[in-house]
Amino acid sequence: MHDVSNKPKTDIELSNYQSEAEKHEYVEDLSKVETVDSSQWLNVGVDIAEHDRAGTFIQKDCSVIHSKAMSDGVEVMGISDALKKHDWLKDYLWKYISPEKDKFTEAARQNPHEGYFIRSSPGVKSKKPVQACLYIAKEGFSQNVHNVVIAEEDSEMHIITGCSTSPHLVTGLHVGVSEIFVKKNATLHFTMIHDWGEEINVRPRTAIHVEEGGVIISNYISLRPVGSLQMSPTTYLDGKGAVARFNSILVASAGSHLDVGSTVHLNKPDTRAEIISRAITVGGTIIARGDMIGKVAGCKGHLECKGLLLNDGIMHAIPELQGHVPGVEMSHEAAVGKIDQKEIEYLMARGLDEDEAVSTIVRGFLNVDIEGLPSGLAAEIDKAITETQKDMM
Numbered sequence: 001m002h003d004v005s006n007k008p009k010t011d012i013e014l015s016n017y018q019s020e021a022e023k024h025e026y027v028e029d030l031s032k033v034e035t036v037d038s039s040q041w042l043n044v045g046v047d048i049a050e051h052d053r054a055g056t057f058i059q060k061d062c063s064v065i066h067s068k069a070m071s072d073g074v075e076v077m078g079i080s081d082a083l084k085k086h087d088w089l090k091d092y093l094w095k096y097i098s099p100e101k102d103k104f105t106e107a108a109r110q111n112p113h114e115g116y117f118i119r120s121s122p123g124v125k126s127k128k129p130v131q132a133c134l135y136i137a138k139e140g141f142s143q144n145v146h147n148v149v150i151a152e153e154d155s156e157m158h159i160i161t162g163c164s165t166s167p168h169l170v171t172g173l174h175v176g177v178s179e180i181f182v183k184k185n186a187t188l189h190f191t192m193i194h195d196w197g198e199e200i201n202v203r204p205r206t207a208i209h210v211e212e213g214g215v216i217i218s219n220y221i222s223l224r225p226v227g228s229l230q231m232s233p234t235t236y237l238d239g240k241g242a243v244a245r246f247n248s249i250l251v252a253s254a255g256s257h258l259d260v261g262s263t264v265h266l267n268k269p270d271t272r273a274e275i276i277s278r279a280i281t282v283g284g285t286i287i288a289r290g291d292m293i294g295k296v297a298g299c300k301g302h303l304e305c306k307g308l309l310l311n312d313g314i315m316h317a318i319p320e321l322q323g324h325v326p327g328v329e330m331s332h333e334a335a336v337g338k339i340d341q342k343e344i345e346y347l348m349a350r351g352l353d354e355d356e357a358v359s360t361i362v363r364g365f366l367n368v369d370i371e372g373l374p375s376g377l378a379a380e381i382d383k384a385i386t387e388t389q390k391d392m393m
Contacts, residue, residue, distance in 0.1 A: 012201050012228075014103060017142035017173045019111050021061035024137075030056075030066060036167065037135070044162025044193040046133045054158075055118070057132040061141055062113035073124030074157070075117065076132075079146055082117030089117070092148055096207035096236065097177060104203040108144040108177045115145035115177070120155035120186070129158035129189075134176065136200070137166040142173040149178070151186040151214075158189040164196065171199045171227075178206040182214035184239065191219040196226040198255060204231040212239030212268075220248040225256050225284075232261035232289060237271040237299075246275045249366055252284030252313060261289025261318070266299035266328075273301040278366055281313030290332070291320040297327025307336040308365055 027033055030048035038048045041058070050056055055069040055076035064078040075082075083089050099109040116132050136143050151157050165172055174196070182188050196202060210216055222229065235244045246262040264273040275290040292301040307315035319332040339361050347357035 024063040054128040055130040073121035120157040122152040125156040147178040185213040206233035208235040210242040228257040250279040254283030256284035263291040294328035301330040303332035
């Protein structure tokens with residue numbers, strides 16, 4: 001077991017970052033966006049052609065440069081415009097996250113830089129995903145956003161949210177406060193893809209509230225180098241039969257520090273939760289956390305964390321289960337290790353050379369079946385995994 005009490009690169013000084021950035025012009029036609037930007041967006045699942053999308057939101061530094069809905073019953077806009085349009089929205093802000101939680105949430109309250117508002121109307125089942133991108137282009141900038149997502153009663157919505165930086169960027173900080181509300185019998189598929197940079201620090205702060213019969217399926221993918229990432233979304237299953245599923249795919253290269261987890265409170269009967277993590281370190285540090293708190297009889301939860309060390313680095317799995325009453329059913333499975341030499345020999349006996357054998361094993365390890373992905377995005381993620389395993393080899 002490794003000691004992670006002294007975590008390098010994770011004690012962030014906010015004063016080291018700039019809180020102001022120039023305003024960027026609104027872009028009606030995304031085909032006119034510079035290729036250096038659009039190619040970065042494509043890496044995180046954002047298609048500037050907007051094919052098969054229900055809406056698009058793109059923020060560059062502190063400016064909303066594109067925002068529109070393209071399907072009936074779906075709203076997509078910057079949070080400041082949403083607050084002007086919907087007086088009731090103010091009651092959703094800071095409802096399940098306290099601005100005093102830490103210095104990052106405090107910064108997001110004191111100096112907010114927009115963020116998105118995405119909402120599906122009651123009964124609307126949109127099969128096409130909404131895409132959103134939070135993008136940093138200014139060197140040394142701290143982007144502080146506050147996002148609100150609402151899947152209204154009996155609705156279904158898919159969201160692809162990508163976060164990235166301009167390729168020339170060296171340093172930066174992203175603070176993302178996100179509050180997600182899944183109403184009665186609604187389903188939300190929420191896929192987040194991060195492609196930051198070797199010296200970028202990332203601090204998402206997320207809370208999710210799920211009502212009776214609601215389902216949240218959250219997918220998180222981080223395959224590229226990042227300075228440090230620390231996130232642990234907290235989900236409250238507050239309605240009978242509510243369901244939460246979390247999938248994460250993590251790769252930590254040398255110099256990267258990833259501290260990623262999920263916390264789920266199973267507060268009502270027949271609630272279900274699943275947290276599945278696949279993590280590979282090729283020289284960096286990964287702390288994979290999972291915490292389930294069962295409060296009532298009849299709730300069920302499962303944690304699964306598997307880590308692979310391909311090089312020097314640290315892999316630390318921390319699964320936690322809390323049962324507060326009899327009748328709680330929760331389990332966990334955690335494994336950290338290296339590739340089994342017998343697996344390599346088995347593939348080599350069937351005609352692969354050693355590098356090809358290792359590559360095949362890595363690819364299979366990373367290929368978690370992520371539920372609810374649109375076919376186009378699934379293909380993009382598959383391609384990214386292929387490129388990542390080649391880089392690691």
